[in-house]
Amino acid sequence: MAERNLEQLEKIREAVSQDLLSGRIELLLGWEKGHYWWQSRPLFASSEGDLARLTWDSFCAVNLSRYLLDELKDHQKVGVLVKGCDSRAFNRLLQDNMVQRDRVILYGLPCPGILDYNLLAAEAGSKLKGITEENGQVILKTEDGEIEVNRDEMLMVKCSECLYPDPVVYDQMLLEPLGQKEVPERFKAVNELEALSSEERFAYWEKELSRCLRCYACRQACPYCSCRECFVEQENPRWQGRAYQPSENFLFHLVRAYHGAGRCIDCGECQRACPVNIPLQELNRKLIKDINELYGDYEAGVDAEKEPPLLTYRPDDPAAFSEK
Amino acid sequence: MPRTGVFICHCGTNIAGTVDIEKAVEASRNFPGVVHADDYRYLCSEMGQDLIKKAIEDNKLERVVVGTCSPRMHEGTFRKAAAEAGLNPYLLEVANIREHCSWVHKDIEEGTPKAIALLRAAVAKAVLNESLDAPELEVEKRALVIGGGIAGIQAAIDIAEAGYEVDVVEREPSIGGRMAQLEKTFPTLDCSACILTPKMVEAAQHPNINLITYSEVEEVKGFVGQFDVKIRQKARSVDPVKCTGCGVCYEKCPAKASSEFEMGLSKRKAIYVPFPQAVPNVPVIDRDACLYFRKGRCQICEKECPPQAIVYDQKDEFIERRYGTIIVATGFDQMSPSQYGEYGYGQHPDILTGLEFERLFNASGPTGGKVVRLSDGKPPKKVVFVQCVGSRDKARGMNYCSKICCMYTAKQAVLLKEKVPDAKSYVFYIDVRTAGKGYEEFQRRAAEEYDVAYLRGQVGKIFPEGDHLVVHGVDSLSGKIIEIKADMVVLAAASIARADAPDLGRIVGINSDSYHFFNEAHPKLKPVETHTAGIFIAGACQAPKDIPDTVAQASAAAVKAVGLLSKDFLKGEACTAEVNQAECSGCMYCEAVCPYSAINPVEIEERYHGGTLKRTVAEVNPALCQGCGSCTVICRSGSVNLKGFSNEQILAEVDAICLQR
Numbered sequence: 001m002a003e004r005n006l007e008q009l010e011k012i013r014e015a016v017s018q019d020l021l022s023g024r025i026e027l028l029l030g031w032e033k034g035h036y037w038w039q040s041r042p043l044f045a046s047s048e049g050d051l052a053r054l055t056w057d058s059f060c061a062v063n064l065s066r067y068l069l070d071e072l073k074d075h076q077k078v079g080v081l082v083k084g085c086d087s088r089a090f091n092r093l094l095q096d097n098m099v100q101r102d103r104v105i106l107y108g109l110p111c112p113g114i115l116d117y118n119l120l121a122a123e124a125g126s127k128l129k130g131i132t133e134e135n136g137q138v139i140l141k142t143e144d145g146e147i148e149v150n151r152d153e154m155l156m157v158k159c160s161e162c163l164y165p166d167p168v169v170y171d172q173m174l175l176e177p178l179g180q181k182e183v184p185e186r187f188k189a190v191n192e193l194e195a196l197s198s199e200e201r202f203a204y205w206e207k208e209l210s211r212c213l214r215c216y217a218c219r220q221a222c223p224y225c226s227c228r229e230c231f232v233e234q235e236n237p238r239w240q241g242r243a244y245q246p247s248e249n250f251l252f253h254l255v256r257a258y259h260g261a262g263r264c265i266d267c268g269e270c271q272r273a274c275p276v277n278i279p280l281q282e283l284n285r286k287l288i289k290d291i292n293e294l295y296g297d298y299e300a301g302v303d304a305e306k307e308p309p310l311l312t313y314r315p316d317d318p319a320a321f322s323e324k
Numbered sequence: 325m326p327r328t329g330v331f332i333c334h335c336g337t338n339i340a341g342t343v344d345i346e347k348a349v350e351a352s353r354n355f356p357g358v359v360h361a362d363d364y365r366y367l368c369s370e371m372g373q374d375l376i377k378k379a380i381e382d383n384k385l386e387r388v389v390v391g392t393c394s395p396r397m398h399e400g401t402f403r404k405a406a407a408e409a410g411l412n413p414y415l416l417e418v419a420n421i422r423e424h425c426s427w428v429h430k431d432i433e434e435g436t437p438k439a440i441a442l443l444r445a446a447v448a449k450a451v452l453n454e455s456l457d458a459p460e461l462e463v464e465k466r467a468l469v470i471g472g473g474i475a476g477i478q479a480a481i482d483i484a485e486a487g488y489e490v491d492v493v494e495r496e497p498s499i500g501g502r503m504a505q506l507e508k509t510f511p512t513l514d515c516s517a518c519i520l521t522p523k524m525v526e527a528a529q530h531p532n533i534n535l536i537t538y539s540e541v542e543e544v545k546g547f548v549g550q551f552d553v554k555i556r557q558k559a560r561s562v563d564p565v566k567c568t569g570c571g572v573c574y575e576k577c578p579a580k581a582s583s584e585f586e587m588g589l590s591k592r593k594a595i596y597v598p599f600p601q602a603v604p605n606v607p608v609i610d611r612d613a614c615l616y617f618r619k620g621r622c623q624i625c626e627k628e629c630p631p632q633a634i635v636y637d638q639k640d641e642f643i644e645r646r647y648g649t650i651i652v653a654t655g656f657d658q659m660s661p662s663q664y665g666e667y668g669y670g671q672h673p674d675i676l677t678g679l680e681f682e683r684l685f686n687a688s689g690p691t692g693g694k695v696v697r698l699s700d701g702k703p704p705k706k707v708v709f710v711q712c713v714g715s716r717d718k719a720r721g722m723n724y725c726s727k728i729c730c731m732y733t734a735k736q737a738v739l740l741k742e743k744v745p746d747a748k749s750y751v752f753y754i755d756v757r758t759a760g761k762g763y764e765e766f767q768r769r770a771a772e773e774y775d776v777a778y779l780r781g782q783v784g785k786i787f788p789e790g791d792h793l794v795v796h797g798v799d800s801l802s803g804k805i806i807e808i809k810a811d812m813v814v815l816a817a818a819s820i821a822r823a824d825a826p827d828l829g830r831i832v833g834i835n836s837d838s839y840h841f842f843n844e845a846h847p848k849l850k851p852v853e854t855h856t857a858g859i860f861i862a863g864a865c866q867a868p869k870d871i872p873d874t875v876a877q878a879s880a881a882a883v884k885a886v887g888l889l890s891k892d893f894l895k896g897e898a899c900t901a902e903v904n905q906a907e908c909s910g911c912m913y914c915e916a917v918c919p920y921s922a923i924n925p926v927e928i929e930e931r932y933h934g935g936t937l938k939r940t941v942a943e944v945n946p947a948l949c950q951g952c953g954s955c956t957v958i959c960r961s962g963s964v965n966l967k968g969f970s971n972e973q974i975l976a977e978v979d980a981i982c983l984q985r
Contacts (some may be wrong), residue, residue: 073937096911097940227961234962237975238461257961311916311958 083111087167088301089223107168113159158268216269265301412455419446448980473501475653475863484532484881498602511766548858561609565634569605590690639900685833704811714818729816914955922948
């Protein structure tokens with residue numbers, strides 16, 4: 001692990017342990033190392049001992065804000081480490097009335113992007129044993145020696161296209177902000193899909209969605225999915241058939257995407273969580289793009305005070321169906 | 325499974341022509357739950373209704389499905405019949421096999437299976453219907469009229485005469501509206517003020533009428549019977565109780581501004597009444613023009629006012645009142661012809677619109693009643709009238725006919741001849757439209773006795789040359805190019821909706837057509853109703869119209885309003901939304917989209933891990949809910965359901981159509 005990360009980790013640990021010990025927060029949501037070195041999983045820390053396991057590295061992908069849905073039931077005051085995307089997820093929950101702002105302390109962590117293990121492993125060729133990072137480079141340690149690669153090229157897709165590496169809402173910023181960064185064209189894949197004929201597009205999604213296992217990991221990871229009972233599990237009426245067939249897969253993904261219209265913060269957690277690599281972000285981005293085109297630019301989760309376009313009415317809202 | 329009866333109407337040949345009724349009856353017998361099926365030539369007739377009632381009793385029917393016309397037409401009729409037979413009216417379901425089926429198909433082979441599918445869906449829904457009760461709602465016995473023109477005045481007088489209180493909100497300092505700006509009225513040439521002023525005074529003095537002038541409606545909440553309205557009464561800067569209307573203030577006032585009432589052709593003072601017969605006769609200070617408000621000194625009106633009625637620090641005030649019904653009568657505007665560059669409007673003082681020209685005839689108008697050229701004060705000898713400026717113009721204006729221009733042009737040509745006997749008028753027209761009692765006769769008289777030349781054709785260009793305005797036109801009957809050296813040109817500019825009509829529509833909750841005129845509920849049978857219960861429209865805010873039509877419509881709207889106010893209670897909406905609070909996650913998006921403010925957050929307690937947990941969920945107030953269903957659409961978890969249109973019922977209908985082809 002890089003020196004910089006250890007230094008940062010100490011800074012983070014110092015700040016949150018103070019709050020945890022003084023009782024300012026009852027629980028801290030952070031990350032700890034998982035079973036493999038390339039995994040960092042959520043940490044639920046309520047003691048100094050728990051905090052010893054805290055980690056902050058290039059694999060802290062899991063969006064922690066969503067865990068507030070459960071944790072606020074059991075704890076009066078919860079602290080959360082938030083990257084840019086976690087902070088926007090928090091705004092999503094705040095706007096959806098799912099969390100109370102005064103019961104949460106947000107610790108801001110500017111995030112240079114999460115590394116994609118699959119990319120690293122592919123680059124490594126032989127067995128990858130670990131990495132270190134230096135000056136924007138990742139050094140892959142393999143059985144055959146070391147390979148140096150450009151860090152930016154090893155990022156998760158969702159991170160390479162991230163518009164907000166710095167938290168947009170926080171109580172305390174723990175590290176130096178990184179500032180806005182240049183991103184490649186975000187709607188590139190959507191544009192390409194839009195250019196297809198409807199038959200081609202249907203065939204594309206039929207193929208992609210045919211892999212869906214309906215494990216609902218996308219939903220579980222998603223900050224906009226906060227229903228107490230998801231429509232797919234409702235019995236009466238039973239919206240979602242249990243059968244494992246394309247039309248049921250379509251129903252699930254399309255209805256879920258519509259539920260995110262104007263609400264999806266484009267954090268990409270759905271796609272990351274998907275065990276069969278369905279490009280779910282493109283469904284969400286299609287709706288983001290449509291809403292931007294119809295109602296003007298709107299970035300969900302950036303400003304909790306800004307009214308969501310589908311919940312507001314303005315006289316100049318487009319009404320293509322009723323215009324002469 | 326509830327015992328269900330199906331009744332299919334032939335509607336003469338309307339349905340029977342494209343639906344095999346016998347087949348449909350046979351098919352209906354096999355739907356789950358159906359124990360009785362029958363047909364009749366006209367189910368809506370008394371005999372037809374009796375057939376249903378008898379079958380309900382004989383067969384102990386618990387649900388009824390009628391396959392007829394649109395529920396908008398006769399749902400009420402059949403529900404009433406079901407209720408008379410002892411069934412809750414909401415257990416009856418209409419399958420629309422006329423508008424949705426027989427009328428859109430020509431082929432009986434296509435129409436029949438579709439009718440059967442629609443009936444099957446209606447039965448599937450009906451078996452899930454539940455008995456519903458409509459809440460009773462009190463009626464506030466007071467009406468609000470928005471707009472104090474002739475329409476608003478007439479409606480207010482009629483309502484007041486029927487014995488109900490009525491408030492009239494007028495934006496301008498005086499009531500009177502457009503009619504007050506007119507000199508004479510066609511086709512009888514009555515002096516407009518002579519017939520309008522008594523009505524204005526009657527409205528002002530009527531014990532049941534409360535005039536709220538210089539005010540605007542800012543917010544309307546609630547529903548039929550109980551509209552809660554917020555009215556902004558703009559600061560007049562004059563105490564209406566102290567003011568005697570002596571007029572010293574505006575005589576002495578040194579500041580001037582363009583007069584709205586005179587269409588900008590002359591100036592008024594900063595403190596002013598819009599016209600001499602204004603009601604109420606209480607001046608207003610135009611704070612944008614007043615020297616004291618602009619520069620902090622002057623105060624001449626305050627010094628000169630005998631009863632000391634000037635109140636500079638008066639503030640806008642808000643009136644919040646409840647009304648049982650609302651009539652919208654906000655009138656029209658005249659389109660500015662400046663977009664028609666070839667007519668030169670705005671480039672020359674002698675090119676006027678119809679309403680501007682009208683003011684030249686008026687004794688208190690900008691020229692003191694002398695018809696003269698505004699450029700040099702000489703009486704015009706040749707006047708060219710151009711019709712349809714902005715009307716009947718698909719390319720650059722409005723598609724519709726403004727209706728009043730043909731007649732007021734004939735009137736103005738006649739009046740011109742009386743004022744300037746040696747004047748000659750030319751009228752360029754597309755068609756002369758004079759439908760109305762005495763209208764055609766009047767127009768013919770103008771053409772024949774008052775030397776008005778009617779030229780069928782359009783004007784291509786108007787430009788000044790020396791003392792004159794050269795009018796280039798084409799006489800399309802003779803095909804000749806016509807050039808007239810005119811002294812004055814009058815453009816019959818289109819009547820258009822008020823610029824802020826869409827805003828008012830949104831506040832009040834009524835919709836407009838693509839020209840922003842307010843929509844009536846039915847073009848023939850509900851001409852003064854709107855799609856919002858309890859809100860009526862009258863006058864030119866609905867479409868361009870003349871004074872007789874406006875007055876007739878105003879009285880019609882008043883009757884509708886009075887009919888409503890005469891009831892103590894109204895039946896509310898039975899099909900209201902309800903929240904499954906166990907499922908509701910409390911995001912309150914439903915509250916955000918509810919147009920009736922019928923949804924509120926409430927806190928509930930829930931058992932959680934042996935203890936209790938407080939959380940926020942949505943709750944519907946059934947008295948306010950109008951059953952529009954917006955909340956059910958926005959709710960992602962389907963926790964809001966609309967009674968009578970529940971998710972289960974709609975899915976049952978969809979399944980009935982899709983699963984059994």
